[in-house]
Amino acid sequence: MNKDNISQIEPLLETRAFIYDVLRRAFLQEPTLEFLTFLNDGSLLENFPFQEEQQDIREGVEQILALIHEKDLTKAEVFDSLHWDYTRMFIGPDRLPAPLWESAYLSKERLLFQEQTLKVRQAYLKYQFLPRNFMQEADDHLGLELDFMYQLTLQARQAMNEGNIEKLQQIFTDQKDFLENHLLQWVPELALKIRENAQSSFYPGIAKILKGFLTLDLEALEELMDSTQCCVK
Numbered sequence: 001m002n003k004d005n006i007s008q009i010e011p012l013l014e015t016r017a018f019i020y021d022v023l024r025r026a027f028l029q030e031p032t033l034e035f036l037t038f039l040n041d042g043s044l045l046e047n048f049p050f051q052e053e054q055q056d057i058r059e060g061v062e063q064i065l066a067l068i069h070e071k072d073l074t075k076a077e078v079f080d081s082l083h084w085d086y087t088r089m090f091i092g093p094d095r096l097p098a099p100l101w102e103s104a105y106l107s108k109e110r111l112l113f114q115e116q117t118l119k120v121r122q123a124y125l126k127y128q129f130l131p132r133n134f135m136q137e138a139d140d141h142l143g144l145e146l147d148f149m150y151q152l153t154l155q156a157r158q159a160m161n162e163g164n165i166e167k168l169q170q171i172f173t174d175q176k177d178f179l180e181n182h183l184l185q186w187v188p189e190l191a192l193k194i195r196e197n198a199q200s201s202f203y204p205g206i207a208k209i210l211k212g213f214l215t216l217d218l219e220a221l222e223e224l225m226d227s228t229q230c231c232v233k
Contacts, residue, residue, distance in 0.1 A: 013157045015049050019213055020150035026206045028143030030086045036073040056212025063205030085199050097197035102140035105186035116140055169228045176221040183214050
């Protein structure tokens with residue numbers, strides 16, 4: 001591959017951006033009516049990428065589709081139940097069954113704003129990525145980590161359009177490192193806790209899609225790095 005045909009990777013970048021966008025919206029905050037309406041007709045999920053390639057993605061999609069076929073996610077009682085499921089598992093006030101912070105899984109004390117949080121912050125600052133509620137919300141919240149991967153994918157697309165192959169390669173390298181050293185280190189355990197503690201199949205389905213996609217994206221990034229390596233001087 002050379003600089004003239006590097007745009008052949010654009011469909012994969014677009015697909016990665018789409019999936020990271022869906023996943024970050026699922027975990028950044030309690031479910032909004034806009035997000036549930038986005039999912040509710042089922043067509044987005046029926047055509048969700050990589051179902052044939054990745055079993056967890058396929059099974060997660062099937063879980064959520066089964067729920068959608070049974071219930072309208074935008075109905076008040078369903079909306080309220082999903083909202084409560086998010087609050088109970090991820091916010092509190094009681095002890096959290098499935099906390100959404102990396103530190104809760106990887107630090108010895110299971111405390112926030114510790115070494116893991118600072119390592120994540122260092123990765124963010126390399127790209128001038130400042131999360132909302134900086135210094136108030138721990139940087140290693142799952143929604144923020146997924147947002148970071150989404151924003152880097154947008155930067156990769158821009159670098160590709162500008163023909164900046166060196167920057168493109170660096171972004172892919174940093175995304176791969178972030179997956180290996182952060183997200184993939186704790187998301188599998190989180191997905192298990194969500195499955196064990198959720199009161200509906202919605203978040204277990206989303207967590208299964210997340211776990212499957214992160215595993216697949218690591219392979220995709222290795223391929224993207226190989227495809228651009230020949231173009232780096």
